[in-house]
Amino acid sequence: MSSAFAEEAxxxxxxxxxxxSLIAEAVGAKPSTVRDWFNGRSSxxxxxxxxxxxLVEITDRLARVMQARYIPLWLVKPVEALDDYAPVELIARGQARExxxxISALESPGAA
Known part of the structure; x- marks a missing residue:
């Protein structure tokens, strides 16, 4: 039952x-549902x-500007530039563009 979406998760x-838990929070699912994706039971x-x-696109872009081990922290940390919301909160609310x-500013700091 695996799909490209499950493979990306x-x-x-x-x-x-x-x-x-972090993936679940971002996509509006239960952690057990995400584990089902990991185990090929659903997609x-x-x-x-x-x-x-x-979330995948944001994660891939973040990997270009920071070490991968910091990505989970960055996603849950309130960010002043996002009105002190954690990025994962905005993704969950459908505001991933913000x-x-x-991230665009991080990728090209001189352009910001």
């Missing part, structure tokens, strides 16, 4: 050390799949 779990669909795609804009 597994990939960011492994490469960026994102826990099942994300609908809004969860879209949020997962956004997070992406901030």
């Amino acid at each position: 597994i990939r960011i779990h492994r490469t960026a050390a994102l826990s099942d 994300p669909t609908g809004p969860r799949a879209r949020r997962l795609a956004e 997070v992406a804009r901030l």
